[in-house]
Amino acid sequence: MKKLLLILIFNLSLFSLYPDVLKLKNGDTVDGQIITINDKELILKIQYGTINYLLTDISEIIYDAQIQGDKLFNENKFIEALKFYQEVLIKNTYPDFQAQMYFKIAECQKQLNASDKAIEYFKKIINEFSNTKYVIKSYFAIAELQTEDEALKTYNTIIEKFPEDLQTAKAYHSVFDYYSKKNDIEKAKEYYELLIKRFPKYQGIKTIQKIIEDYEFNLNIPKKLEQIKSEIEKIQNMRWHYKNLKLYNPIINELEVIINNTLDINLIMQAYIFLIQCFNNQAEYKKLINYITINFHKLLNKNSSQFNFFVEFANKAFINKDYNLAAVCYNKINIEHYQLNTAISEIKSYLFSSQYEKSIESCLYYFYHYRDCETYLIDRELIFDCISRIINKEKFILNVDLKYIDFFLENLKKIKNEQLLSLSYFFIVRFYYQNNKNIEANKLVNLILEKYKLSEYWHYANIMQKQN
Structure with a gap:
């Protein structure tokens, strides 16, 4: 086999562009010529099996353009980058280099959402530069721009054309993912078996194994839950032993395994319902609400059975006087899907659990945002009940928007009961003073003192005005 030694002078930074280049040391001899290396230039040789390429146009200009x-x-x-890559392309006919530039041009087109043009360039690499490493890269790049079904064909082409290439392992993985998403786990397993046979050291194997294990685990959960349901019913039918927690321990362990190892929300909620039946106590309520708090946006849908379950769950907590838990539940429900009855239940839960500031915060929020709640809070005097619990505290802290307070003040004209009116005005005056809204507070005190002869609160309001 004839070998060619091409002696070329490169800028040192060009070495990274040519993986086949072998460095020569200062003083080495090539074809009787002694190599000399200075600080700026390095003599390199490229050794090939046959005379295929003649590098004559490599220059610092090409390198600088590519770097730019x-x-x-x-x-x-990407548009500007495209111009530089095209400039470099016409100045160097070395196939690996051209394939690299075409690949970068295709990547620019891809980023510019010109998928058809990108695919055209990737196919050009496949057809015209078949001996370069960019061919398999181009197949993968095309797959990324295709539909799932089209990409499946491309991945199978990679598997067929590059059976020994380490990158082909990713094609097997992608085909596995395709079939596993289609719930065709048996077909997915076929590709998994081929993958571990041909590429046993592929790093993604553990990920695939976990998917298979999870799938098989989830497949058996519905049947397992039916068995658990029957077991719970048997225990509950025992006259004297239905409250013995030891009888539930094996069931509880199984349910916790299900909850911790499945991603199916419906199965998780069903398992939690069974847990509640097993424990039916405050600790288990809190375990459930912790889960709901973390996963609420995924779990709650107004038209689903989950939503009705959450409402029933909150109602049950309220009836059982577990007001802390009920308040959290109702708050989560109302954030997603406001309802008058759950909003009122949230406020009452805060009130009955002595979370008076939170009860007022909820009152003011719903008072501002929902007309039906505004009417209810005034007509049923619930908001005044909440205010009365904190009005005599030395200091109270409310995390509310000032516009809620202003809106409440504006709507106090609807109140005919002077005692409630006095209570509300005094509450607003105190809020203003505590939040350094002294001008608004003084204005309100002066206005009401002139207009009304109200209750003892105004004696205190006068004192507060003088102190501020």
Whole structure:
């Protein structure tokens, strides 16, 4: 086999562009010529099995243009980067180099959402530069731009054309993912078996194994839950032993395994319902609410059985006088789907659990946002009940928007009961003073003192005005 030694003078930074280049040391001899290396230039040789390429146009200009293109690409300036890559392309006919530039041009088109043009360039690499490493990269890049079904064909093409290439392992993984998402686990397993046979050291194998294990585990959960339901019913039918927690321990352990190892929300909620039946106590309520707090946005849908379950669960907590838990439940429900009855229950839960500031915060929030709640809170005097619990405290802290207070003040004209009116005005005056709204507070005190002869609160309001 004939070998060619091409002696070229490169800028030192060009070495990274040519993986086949072998460095020579200062003083080495090539074809009788002694190599000399200075600080700026390095003599390199490229050794090939046959005379395929003649590198004659490599220059610092090409290198600088490519570096500038990469810089622009990394700055998301894809149109400008494209121009630099095209400039470099016409100045160097080395196949690996051209394939690399075509690949970068295709990546620019991809980032510019010109998928058809990108695929065109990737296919050009596949057809015209078949001996370069960018061919398999181009197949993967095309797959990323295709529909799932089209990509499946491309991945199978990679598997067929590059059976020994380490990158092909990713194609097997992608085909596995395709079938596992389609719930065709048996077909997915076929590709998993081929993968571990051909690429046993592939790093993604453990991930695939976990998917298979989870799938098989989830497949058996509905049947397991039916068995658990029957077991619970048997225990509950025992006249004297239905409250013995020891009888539930094996069931509880199984349910916790299900909860911790499945991603199916419906199965998780069903398991929690059975847990409640097993424990039916405050500790288990709190375990459930912790889960709801973390996963609420995924679990709650107004039209689903889960939503009705949460409402019933909150109602049950309220009836059982577990007001702390009930308040958290109602608050989560109302954030997602406001209802008058759950809003009122939230306020009462805060009130009955002595969380008076929170009860007022909820009152003011719903008073401002929902007309039906505004009417209820005034007509049923619930908001005044909440205010009366904190009005004599030395200091209270409310985390509310000032506009809620202003809106409440504006609507006090609807109140005919002078005692409630006095209570409300004094509450607002105190809020203003505590939040350094002295001008608003003084204005309100002066206005009401002139207009009304109200209760003893105004004696205190006068004192507060003088102190501030």
